[in-house]
Amino acid sequence: MSIVDIETGMFGSIAASLVYPAAAILALLWIYMQIVRSPVVLTHAHETIHIPIVDPDTHRIRRMPLSEFVKKHCPGLYGPKAVYHPTLWLSNGHLQTIFTSFYNDKMKNANYFNNGFRYERDHLQLPDGGNIALDWCPGPNRHPFDETPIVVILHGLTGGSHESYIKDLVREVTKGPQYYRCVVVNFRGCAGTKLTTSQLYCAAYTGDIKFALDYIRRKCPESPLIGIGFSLGANIILKAVGEMGSDCPFIAAISVGNPYDLLISSRALHRSLVGKIYSAAMTVSLKSLFRSHIDAIKDQELIDPDHVLKARRITDFDDRATRIAFRYRTVDEYYRLGSSAPHIPNVRVPLLCLHAIDDPIAHKEALPYHEIRSNPYAILATTQQGGHLGWWSGNFTIKRWFPGPVHEFITAMFETYLSLPPDLQKTFATPIGLSAPLVPSRAILPFSTPIDPHIIHKEIHATSFGESDNDLSDSEVELESVPDPNTHTHTNNNTDGTATPVPDPTSAGASRSHPTQPAQPVPASQLLRPTPALHRAVSRQSSATHIYALFLIKKLVETIRYKGIVVVLLSWFFGYYMGKSRRLLN
Template identity: 40%
Template sequence: MWAVISQIPVPDVVARAGGMLSYLPVPSPLVAALALTVLFGLVWLLHWSITPSSNQLNLYYNQSNPLTLCIPKRPPRRVETTSSIEHAATTRHAPLPNVAKPPSTTQTLPKRLAARCPSLTDKAKAIFTPSRWLFNGHLQTAAVTKLAFFKGYDVDYHRELVSLPDGGAVALDWYPSFEEQPDSSIPIVLILHGLTGGSHEFYVRALVQWMTAAPYHYRAVVMNNRGCGFSELLTPQMYSAGYTDDLRFVLNRLHRQFPDTSMLAAGFSLGANILVKYLGEEEGRCFLQGAVAVGNPFNMLKASEILSEGLLGSLIYTKVMRNNLVRAFLRHKQVFNGSGLDVDLVAKSRTLYEFDDLMTRRMFGFETVRDYYISASSSPWVRRVRVPLLCLNSLDDPICSFQSIPFQDCINNPYVVLATTAHGGHLGWFETGADDNQIKPWWTKPVGEFIAALEGTQVVTSGAQAR
């Protein structure tokens, strides 16, 4: 199903009405209180009159040339119960005895998903029903920020600082730590956060808890970009939407440390763009067994243009992102002294475009912001991805427009599965929880199922698939 989101200009009558407000008398406190009471009453009635409709998830993939996977027949892992975090008891892997290499079988990717991913493929279960409280994409998006410190999603990370070749550093936040669970055979899922985010973000902690609890029992590691996640910036270089060298360095390092451990990855928003671009650049050289990109902007230029043209995009979203970037920049401003950047001018940038013009494109050597956006886009790299990849996007995402999704490239590549929902906002997908007053993320179900379905598998390539 395709959805069309129209751009609605602000009528002139709104501007005229705004000018007339200055001539109205200031209401008394009693009148103001009554007006607010009526307003909240109308909102309450609107809320209960709206029953969110269920969204059937739409799946796009290559049906004419399906990918074939080699799947080992392994005995189930033995687990032992240990300490738990607040929301639920978790279980951890016990080291397995030495056993002979098990036999394997083959299965196409669509059949594998049909067998292991009901939240993606089962029509009765591949459904997202938005919470009654969050009935549109803007509310779903706002909830992601408001739930930054949502109770019940606490994670006690163990931080590891990784030095980079140029003198910079990234912070890796592990859960569970190797002190808590020393078994190095536990599958690892690497998580990449969004713009100016970190391991503290709600969506990151939600996935960490989901993948480390039953039935998966994985080990999660969050890669905090340079200067993110409350880490120090050591060199006058931050990160960008298209800079993949840090991710490449970290993954190569993890592979050297754990050569026999299953490794998968998940990226959100800007992190999703970086991950997909990296996968395309590496092509068949990547050792990840599977990857997930959630809320990927894909085409940075088109997504930026659409966002800036929209009313809420230009008035709210781009300004919030600009404010977050400037705040992150000022937190490390002493590092940029003598770097050639005008620190004061960057701090005074009024829009996201201005920040990228004064800061990002100069830092990474681009002539214009347009050149930077084009180069940073992951959409041209989708066709080169050679790792099973799930792309999950919402068609009402107010930040990463559905118009930027490369539908045909996703369908043509047998390694890529694209899943879309009509609603969900940007990284939201909140559904009703245990009762009507609670909400919980829905997206963890299809993401967790996909990651687990690919764990331990290998791709059986053919000439057509290798192109």
């Protein structure tokens, strides 16, 4: 055997020994990629509105359900291509979110459009003396205002038009063949805008975006509009769309990475150590923005700048600055009233909500599944992975996934709307095709939905014993704060997120707080009659019967307020009754 044969055989055996490990590694990678692949899941009402479309075959107008329209025209949201494949080394929501933060810093000042477009800034003066910046792309100098459809974009917390997720969407929307126009509405004090009043912005305040929409409509009266918001901007734009209802100037709206319920999202965020780190990082950004405008903000008499700059969590900052500036009594009240989820049933334009289940900031607990299913205008698209405004895909050339499906939805809506005659454009979002009429929304009160009174009774039953008289009086106040359903009261929703109660003119002296009517005396025969519920209580545990008796005594004395002798007699009688309860009931 020659030396060449020996070397060939040796290298062949080495190569053969490497084939199996390589094949095993590739197989494991393939299995891993199949596990982390994230199909898009759509949630919507059983019946969605029918929007008018032009049949491409017959060129006649017909109606199509919104859900079917999305499934047909948006392959990135429904079908075999509606799958998000995360980057191999960014398959976790935290990794996606952290990478997004670093990428935003990297691309902050980069010319990201690669098509010759640049932002053209337009400063808009507000009625209260403040100002916001509108960044157009393409701007009027490059492309004069005409009938080109416009996408109105709202950024996230302390962000602006420079954010990478904004630029990714702008680059996707402004490219051919449609060449739509985008305008980014920068909040007060953001993206290099000078703060000219002591008021900043918050998640509940929709006055600025409504004023900006009115300005855009005056500039481009013939251009159809679609609104899209990210994170905090998604909460603001969705809340504004719900407040405007049928008067909304958008033909459609999109919400991406929305926290929906600020109170739930805040509590979920601060539940874990990683969430507290996110909160601290966002607080640093808020304090940096606050510090850059401290000369204007210090005019607020109730805000202590030094105290604000010592905040360590986002709830601390909101409690020391935001809720004071916007006249909320507590930070939880600001979170409740500023949430966009209660306004979803009032939306009257096609709405697409895009969310990642593993979003560590806009937590999945706050996802408004019931509100989405109750509104035939709304569709929720979720993926298991994606993080907060991430959705990074590709292992070598990394790019975001979400601009593709969002662009498909925008294009489908604009093209369908522009293909219709003017009379049908006016009725584009008319609720047609529903078997039942839409249920009108009740007025959104400045507090949560009242708890059912019988639940409060059960809570008092379980917790009031062994407490002081002061604790019991607190329970009574809580019970009296439940609005009387027979009293007609409605509210006017303000643009700052608060609600002003307005008494009904037909009922004099009507107010938000209605004291309950005095309870009528209950006959003793009804109180002392053995009931099936009492039988079950005695058979389970005799202590439950004692609690029930003490509860009745306490409520009876508080309600009818007989003389002391009655209290003594009733106490003696019920004590005797408790001792003989088993014999009497048997």
